[in-house]
Amino acid sequence: xxxxxxxxxxxxxxxxxxxxxxxxxxxxxxxxxxxxxxxxxxxxxxxxxxxxxxxxxxxxxxxxxxxxxxxxxxxxxxxxxxxxxxxxxxxxxxxxxxxxxxxxxxxxxxxxxxx
Amino acid sequence: xxxxxxxxxxxxxxxxxxxxxxxxxxxxxxxxxxxxxxxxxxxxxxxxxxxxxxxxxxxxxxxxxxxxxxxxxxxxxxxxxxxxxxxxxxxxxxxxxxxxxxxxxxxxxxxxxxx
DNA sequence: CTATTATTCAACCATATGGTTGAACGATTG
DNA sequence: CAATCGTTCAACCATATGGTTGAATAATAG
Numbered sequence: 001x002x003x004x005x006x007x008x009x010x011x012x013x014x015x016x017x018x019x020x021x022x023x024x025x026x027x028x029x030x031x032x033x034x035x036x037x038x039x040x041x042x043x044x045x046x047x048x049x050x051x052x053x054x055x056x057x058x059x060x061x062x063x064x065x066x067x068x069x070x071x072x073x074x075x076x077x078x079x080x081x082x083x084x085x086x087x088x089x090x091x092x093x094x095x096x097x098x099x100x101x102x103x104x105x106x107x108x109x110x111x112x113x114x115x
Numbered sequence: 116x117x118x119x120x121x122x123x124x125x126x127x128x129x130x131x132x133x134x135x136x137x138x139x140x141x142x143x144x145x146x147x148x149x150x151x152x153x154x155x156x157x158x159x160x161x162x163x164x165x166x167x168x169x170x171x172x173x174x175x176x177x178x179x180x181x182x183x184x185x186x187x188x189x190x191x192x193x194x195x196x197x198x199x200x201x202x203x204x205x206x207x208x209x210x211x212x213x214x215x216x217x218x219x220x221x222x223x224x225x226x227x228x229x230x
Numbered sequence: 231c232t233a234t235t236a237t238t239c240a241a242c243c244a245t246a247t248g249g250t251t252g253a254a255c256g257a258t259t260g
Numbered sequence: 261c262a263a264t265c266g267t268t269c270a271a272c273c274a275t276a277t278g279g280t281t282g283a284a285t286a287a288t289a290g
Contacts, residue, residue, distance in 0.1 A: 009131055016128035017248085018121065028204050035266060047249055049268065054247095068257045068266050074204075083201035089143050089194050132278085150236060162279055164238065169277095183236050183287040232290080239284070246277070254269070260262085 010058035011082050019043070020051050024074065027061060031073040034063075125173035126197045134158070135166050139189065142176060146188040149178075 014020050023037060038048040052072060055061045059078045064071045129135050138152055153163040167187060170176045174193045179186045 006133065008136065009133060011131075012127045013131035013247095016124055016126075016131055018124060019248095021123065024204065033266080034268095038267095043248095044250065045267080046251080046269090050248070053268095065257090070267065076204075079201055079204045083198060083204075086194055086198035086201065089139065089189075089191075089198075128277095134278095148236080149238095158278095159280065160237080161239090161281080165278070168238095180287090185237065234289075235287085237284100237286080240282090241280100243280080244278090247275085248273105249275100250271100250273080252270090255267080257264100257266085259264075 007059070008082070008085060010054075011060065011078060014055050014058040014060055015082070017051070017054075019048075020055055023048075023051060023055065024060060027072055028074045031071050033066075033069040033071055035069065037072060122174070123197070123200060125169075126175065126193060129170050129173040129175055130197070132166070132169075134163075135170055138163075138166060138170065139175060142187055143189045146186050148181075148184040148186055150184065152187060 015024075019041060022041075026032060026037065026040065034049060034052060035045075037052070038045045041048060052061065052063070056063060059075050062073050062075050064073070130139075134156060137156075141147060141152065141155065149164060149167060150160075152167070153160045156163060167176065167178070171178060174190050177188050177190050179188070
C-alpha cells in the first residue's frame with residue numbers, strides 16, 4: 001500500500017538533488033551495480049553511496065546483493081505515488097479554474113458590466 | 116515553456132517540507148493573504164513568510180499586493196511541470212516492464228511448453 | 231503627520247545535508 | 261588462510277535549512 005504520508009518528505013527530498021535525479025534516470029533504464037553508478041560521476045564512491053542511501057530510504061530504489069556486488073533497481077511504486085500526489089493538486093486547481101469559468105459565465109449574463 | 120531543469124531542485128525541495136505542502140494545499144483551494152496563512156500554523160509569522168519565499172522562488176505560488184495585504188495564489192504551471200517530470204519516469208519503467216513481458220513471452224514460446 | 235496593520239528583513243542558533251578521507255567489512259579468488 | 265574487490269561505516273568540514281526574536285518598511289486610517 002501507499003506509505004504514511006510523511007514519506008513524501010523523503011521522496012521529494014530525494015528528488016530535489018540533481019545527482020540523485022540523474023541516478024534515478026540511469027537506473028530506471030537499466031539496473032546497475034553501486035560501482036557502475038559511481039564511475040558515472042565526478043564524486044567519490046562514498047558520496048554516491050550516500051546518495052543511494054537517500055534514494056533507498058525514500059524507497060525510490062531497491063538494492064539486491066548479487067555475489068560481492070550490490071545491484072540497484074528502481075522502485076516504480078513510490079514514483080507512482082509521488083506522481084499521484086501532484087495530480088491531486090492539478091485536480092484541485094483545475095476544479096478552481098472550472099468554477100471560475102462557470103462563475104464568470106453566469107455573472108456576465110446576470111450583471112450589467114459592473115465593477 | 117518549461118523552465119531550466121535545475122528549477123526542479125527548487126520545486127522538489129519546496130515539496131519536501133510538510134508545512135509547505137500544507138500551505139500549497141490550502142492555497143490551491145483558495146487564494147489567501149500571508150497573514151491568513153500564518154494563523155493556521157503554530158509557527159511565527161516570519162517562519163511562514165520564509166516558507167512562502169521558498170515556494171515563491173520555486174514558482175509554485177505567486178504573490179500580488181492588494182492594499183496592505185499580500186495575496187498568495189497557486190501557480191499551476193510549475194506543478195504541472197513537476198508532474199510531467201515524474202510521468203516520464205513512469206513511462207520509462209512501464210516500457211521496461213513491457214520489454215520484459217515481451218521477452219518472457221518469446222522465450223517461453225521458444226522453449227518446450229514450460230510452466 | 232501619527233498611529234496602526236501587514237509584511238519583510240537581519241541577525242542569530244541548532245540541526246541537516248553533501249561532500250571529503252580513511253578504516254572496516256563481506257564475498258570471492260588463489 | 262591471505263589477498264583482493266566491492267561496498268559500507270565513521271569522523272570530520274562547510275554550507276544550507278528551518279526556526280527564533282526584534283527592528284524596519286509599506287499602505288491605510290485618523
